Amino acid sequence: MNIKENIKTLIIEKPLKLDCGKTIKNFPLAYETYGSLNNNKDNAILVFHALTGDQFVTGLNPITNKDGWWSFAVGPNKSIDTNKYFVICANVIGGCMGSFGPSHENPETKKIYATDFPIITINDMVNAQVNLLDHFGIKKLFSVAGGSMGGMQVLQFVSNFPDKTKTAVPIACTYSHSAQNIAFNELGRQAITADHNWLDGKYTSKNTIPEKGLAVARMAAHITYLSKKGLQEKFGRKLHERDVLKFGFDADFQIESYLRYQGSVFVDRFDANSYLYITRAMDYFDLAKQFDGNLSNAFKNTKTKFFIISFTSDWLYPTQENKDIVIALNAIGADVGFVEIKSDKGHDSFLLDVPDFLKALKNFLDKSYTEQ
Amino acid sequence: MKSEYKIIADIIEANTRVLDVGCNDGTLMEFLKRNKNIDIRGIEISKDQVQTCISKGLTVIEGNAEFDLKQFPNDSFDYVILSQTLQAFRNTEVVTKELLRVGKKAIVTIPNFGHWKVRINLLTKGIMPVTKTLPNNWYNTPNLHMCTIKDFVKFSKIMNFKIFKSLALINKNVSNINNSNLFLKNLFAELGIFLIEK
Numbered sequence: 001m002n003i004k005e006n007i008k009t010l011i012i013e014k015p016l017k018l019d020c021g022k023t024i025k026n027f028p029l030a031y032e033t034y035g036s037l038n039n040n041k042d043n044a045i046l047v048f049h050a051l052t053g054d055q056f057v058t059g060l061n062p063i064t065n066k067d068g069w070w071s072f073a074v075g076p077n078k079s080i081d082t083n084k085y086f087v088i089c090a091n092v093i094g095g096c097m098g099s100f101g102p103s104h105e106n107p108e109t110k111k112i113y114a115t116d117f118p119i120i121t122i123n124d125m126v127n128a129q130v131n132l133l134d135h136f137g138i139k140k141l142f143s144v145a146g147g148s149m150g151g152m153q154v155l156q157f158v159s160n161f162p163d164k165t166k167t168a169v170p171i172a173c174t175y176s177h178s179a180q181n182i183a184f185n186e187l188g189r190q191a192i193t194a195d196h197n198w199l200d201g202k203y204t205s206k207n208t209i210p211e212k213g214l215a216v217a218r219m220a221a222h223i224t225y226l227s228k229k230g231l232q233e234k235f236g237r238k239l240h241e242r243d244v245l246k247f248g249f250d251a252d253f254q255i256e257s258y259l260r261y262q263g264s265v266f267v268d269r270f271d272a273n274s275y276l277y278i279t280r281a282m283d284y285f286d287l288a289k290q291f292d293g294n295l296s297n298a299f300k301n302t303k304t305k306f307f308i309i310s311f312t313s314d315w316l317y318p319t320q321e322n323k324d325i326v327i328a329l330n331a332i333g334a335d336v337g338f339v340e341i342k343s344d345k346g347h348d349s350f351l352l353d354v355p356d357f358l359k360a361l362k363n364f365l366d367k368s369y370t371e372q
Numbered sequence: 373m374k375s376e377y378k379i380i381a382d383i384i385e386a387n388t389r390v391l392d393v394g395c396n397d398g399t400l401m402e403f404l405k406r407n408k409n410i411d412i413r414g415i416e417i418s419k420d421q422v423q424t425c426i427s428k429g430l431t432v433i434e435g436n437a438e439f440d441l442k443q444f445p446n447d448s449f450d451y452v453i454l455s456q457t458l459q460a461f462r463n464t465e466v467v468t469k470e471l472l473r474v475g476k477k478a479i480v481t482i483p484n485f486g487h488w489k490v491r492i493n494l495l496t497k498g499i500m501p502v503t504k505t506l507p508n509n510w511y512n513t514p515n516l517h518m519c520t521i522k523d524f525v526k527f528s529k530i531m532n533f534k535i536f537k538s539l540a541l542i543n544k545n546v547s548n549i550n551n552s553n554l555f556l557k558n559l560f561a562e563l564g565i566f567l568i569e570k
Contacts, residue, residue, distance in 0.1 A: 367429030
């Protein structure tokens with residue numbers, strides 16, 4: 001696959017001081033846009049992607065030849081209506097879809113960065129992406145939206161740039177990664193680094209990838225994106241292409257072959273080192289800690305109108321963690337709405353066809369847009 | 373719009389900050405936002421009603437007022453509205469205190485259990501009353517703590533809050549309640565509407 005010719009890239013010349021202390025400059029930020037920016041430049045929505053997402057929000061992803069990750073929510077006449085809004089999405093730094101990441105070459109050593117790439121944070125990600133506003137001449141976005149790690153970026157963005165967006169929609173997220181969240185991410189990282197092909201991160205130079213480790217990381221994570229009920233209803237104890245148990249360790253059950261498949265397709269599209277870096281960024285995310293333990297202070301004086309959405313069966317970023325954000329915003333009298341959507345589809349609900357969610361998102365955006 | 377909502381809207385001063393607790397489909401919120409330039413928020417327990425409010429462009433938080441009022445700091449709102457819901461809470465005293473903590477003033481309306489039809493129902497038929505304002509049967513009613521207008525006045529003394537305005541709704545007509553007519557209003561009003569302050 002030729003990644004470069006299908007990818008729009010903005011080179012950010014301005015130095016960006018990262019939380020780890022290092023400064024990066026002249027680095028690429030890959031992005032995609034949908035719809036068109038109006039003359040007033042007041043219809044732009046910056047969408048933030050989750051852990052394994054990319055800038056290809058909707059339509060056909062030219063790299064994977066599959067639907068964009070948020071095709072249910074973004075597109076003509078959809079919740080984020082591209083007939084009406086100008087949608088921008090960037091690949092996060094640390095990622096592997098064209099933005100500055102561990103698979104890039106270090107110009108000083110002429111070697112792939114791998115684990116020499118600086119540790120990045122959610123804060124660094126949004127500080128890189130805010131450059132897109134200048135690039136398009138946008139003074140103020142109409143909205144910032146995203147689920148999971150995308151939601152964390154929404155929170156960080158509003159905190160960093162309180163005047164740069166009219167509305168904000170953090171979905172199925174948290175303001176502080178919990179011990180359980182960190183534990184699952186660590187499991188994934190351990191799976192990758194335990195793979196003998198990881199080679200301390202230098203697998204590219206040996207023309208190999210830690211395929212098994214990355215697949216296991218994806219399989220474990222995938223389970224956390226679903227609900228027990230959802231899994232039970234879809235797979236139960238159904239057998240995979242067989243009528244009886246084979247008394248061995250092949251994939252007897254459908255859930256096993258499903259997970260194996262999810263793992264195998266993931267390794268084709270995602271870089272193992274990026275997985276390490278991005279999960280680390282999520283683990284380091286604690287917006288309250290940035291404000292001496294008081295989350296409300298992260299949003300002090302904000303005029304941004306918030307709409308927070310959670311899902312009943314999401315146990316990875318449960319409703320209470322989303323409500324904690326609502327509580328912090330109410331404590332400072334911010335304009336905040338909240339709804340918990342009933343769904344059996346777990347954390348993944350925000351990516352799927354969940355009509356109540358899509359309806360609420362559309363109504364919130366469209367009503368807020370007409371009122372501006 | 374319901375006569376009750378019109379009366380509530382008349383009590384509320386324009387350009388203030390208001391919380392509608394149990395805002396249903398947002399009818400009152402929408403009216404206050406449009407006509408009195410109110411900075412209005414709602415809390416609603418039903419997911420369907422929350423969706424309806426969102427479709428009207430209203431800022432609503434899905435939640436249970438019994439527990440979720442505590443997230444608001446003291447005096448967050450000029451008024452807190454509680455329309456015909458006080459009787460449905462498990463802990464009426466705590467919720468009342470919370471209303472008066474979160475709001476500088478509160479407007480509380482109660483379906484009057486002292487209404488003559490209610491009394492006749494119990495007196496003549498010997499069954500729990502089912503009326504237009506109290507349409508449920510005893511076994512499926514959400515109402516846990518029914519009270520009369522007189523009870524609420526007494527409650528204000530026990531809980532030590534002030535009643536600034538007390539109005540009776542009788543056949544869509546509104547009238548003042550005072551000490552001398554309390555007996556009659558308690559007999560004829562379907563609804564009591566109170567503006568209270570701690």
